[in-house]
Amino acid sequence: MAKNIWKKDKAEKRIATRLGEVKTIEIKDYVRDTDLHSLPRGKAYRVDGVHLYADILNLGDMLQSTEIEGTTCQKRAFRFLNLHQRAVHRILGAVDAIKVDFHNQRLHAVIAKPYGDEASRIHRAIAIGQLIIDVLTETGDDGDEHIPPADVRIGIDSGKALAVCNGRRGSTEPLFLGEPANHAAKRAGGGTATGIYLTNVARTAIELVEVDDENANALDATEIAYSQNEADLSVSVNTLLRDWRKDLEANPIGAFRFSGHTLPYADLDIEVLTPGNSRRNQAISVYADIDGFTAYVAAHIDDDETAKDVVRVLHVLRSEMDAVLTEDFGGRKIRFVGDCVHGVLAEGTAQTTGTEASASTAILCAGGLRSSFTTALDCLEDEGVDVDGLGLAIGLDAGPTAITRLGMRGAMIRCAIGRNVLASEHEQKRCAGDETALGSVAYGWCSAAGQAIFGSSRRRGGLDYETALDELADEGDTTAKAARAAKASLAATSLLEPVSAAPSAFRFPRRDAAPTKPAGFA
Structure with a gap:
């Protein structure tokens, strides 16, 4: 204890x-291809980018799949997360996005390219968000454990954030501090409906009308298709799924x-x-x-x-x-x-x-x-x-x-x-x-x-x-x-600890201290 x-x-x-x-x-401004995964503790970068959060909404359902929370539902939940995390890891590598964190059911990524073009970054983030949704609808497992596809809700915001070192003792990764990271997370966690949700800051940057409730207004199919066309990602759902399946065969969970x-x-x-x-x-x-x-x-x-x-x-x-x-x-x-x-x-x-x-x-x-x-x-x-x-x-x-x-x-x-x-x-x-x-x-x-x-x-x-x-x-x-x-x-x-010895300057000299007669006196 x-x-x-x-x-x-x-x-x-x-x-x-x-x-x-x-x-x-x-404090430095982020420049092209700066490595943010090995930041020293005393350095931070100011990054102008688009923040994407993806929240897997049905993790709770996995943990509630049995009346008692025994090992069966937790093993299924781990496999559920592992299948989907491996797919998302592959997606982010293919589209050159910065994976910041994948904490249980919640992904955080940053899109820093193209540099100097906020609207293009937002279109790219939307296209990546839809790619994540489309891939994760196919990355379940129909085997004995019947792992379902992931229900995904995406939140996106744009602006300046501060990138610093996250973690200690060998478990470090970049961490982004600031409003765009927080607001993107709030849009991803702002409801139980799937889809892609933008802040009004991000909507304005790509000339979409502002909305009264950012958590209740997902992008429609036409808006998503426009962003996909603008982003023109070089990777497809089928290619990602094929590579994901090959990886699972070579490296089973x-x-x-x-x-x-x-x-x-x-x-x-x-x-x-x-x-x-x-x-x-x-x-x-x-x-x-x-x-x-x-x-x-x-x-x-x-x-x-x-x-x-x-x-x-x-x-x-x-x-x-x-x-x-x-x-x-x-x-x-x-x-x-x-x-x-x-x-x-x-x-x-x-x-x-x-x-x-x-x-x-x-x-x-x-x-x-x-x-x-x-x-x-x-x-x-x-x-x-x-x-x-x-x-x-x-x-x-x-x-x-x-x-x-x-x-x-x-x-x-x-x-x-x-x-x-x-x-x-x-x-x-x-x-x-x-x-x-x-x-x-x-x-x-x-x-x-x-x-x-x-x-x-x-x-x-x-x-x-x-x-x-x-x-x-x-x-x-x-x-x-x-x-x-x-x-x-x-x-x-602590009160009973032995008192340290007195400094030598306060010690009595080692000699006879009895009274003596001054010279010349009887």
């Missing part, structure tokens, strides 16, 4: 180290096999996971999102000096959230998703999860995340960095959680699925920047003290670490009482 202790002085030391890593930042990880998750090496070596435990999924960050980026991106602060803020906040989750509470970061961290945590063994202890640890962890976030903002302000308008929204939910890596050999990506993963993201989205929310399953795992903290709304504002620790422990929560006792023991130990 993790000690579940958050200490301000420890957080401050980590934050100081992270600030030192980004003391010097270089293989069977998904699960084993339980010996908890806690902090020592889980995700980079060695494969479909045949996947993990599955009852666990809590954690989504912690930096609220207000899109507006913050938009206000700072145009000036080089303030853009440098964007990089500093992101690096410090996300690194500290990762440290809190892993070092302080024994959890594991799965992915950075934009300005959000997704992680998992649990208490118990490889075979059995202690549900009440896990829920209490998750509440304390959420409190630690918020306390560290506040501490980091204070440290950034002390360094002269503007952090106005930033908050932290945290969502938690519990249930069977499967973790593996999916995709093409040599480019496999981390993936954690479960009904609780989708639910924890939903809980995060219903929070303001000072709130934490529990899903219904996690609420059921809680002790009476934990349920009292969140009440019937399952949402609580201002829940920092000390508040969570005291409210849980005072009401008899076992995990919190143990954490408070461990914290007190650490404090007592």
